[in-house]
Amino acid sequence: MRSLGGLIGLLVAVLIGGLIYKFYFTQQSAGTATPIQTIDVVGVKNDLLAIGQSERAYQAEHGSYASLDDLVSSGAMSMAKRGRDGYTYDVETSADGFRAVAHCPSTTSPGCTNYSVDQTMEVQAAP
Secondary structure (H helix, E strand, O other), rough: OOOHHHHHHHHHHHHHHHHHHHHHHHHHHHOOHHHHHHHHHHHHHHHHHHHHHHHHHHHHHOOOOOOOHHHHHHHOOOOOEEEOOEEEEEEEEOEEEEEEEEOOOOOOOOOEEEEEEEOOOOOOOOO
């Protein structure tokens, strides 16, 4: 009898542990991206920061901000591709600042987020 009670206790403990495990990881993953999507977004944000650093260097040397094409052609930035994993980059300039935007591929990734960076060097979600 004693071994039967121990076996039932063990099964109850395993069942409770399994339910807690399932509940915890279901709550953690609800509404989050896959690891690959997270890596892609981190890469996009790093690209925006690189564009921002290039804009700062170009502005220090030339006294104005530049388009993405001008940054690449002047050598201020070496970017092999104009985007990453469907995201495309665009730079808007004015006399006193710039705004680099990463446009998400909403047709292939519904619900994705655009990101931008300006002369403050803070990457933010963009409308």
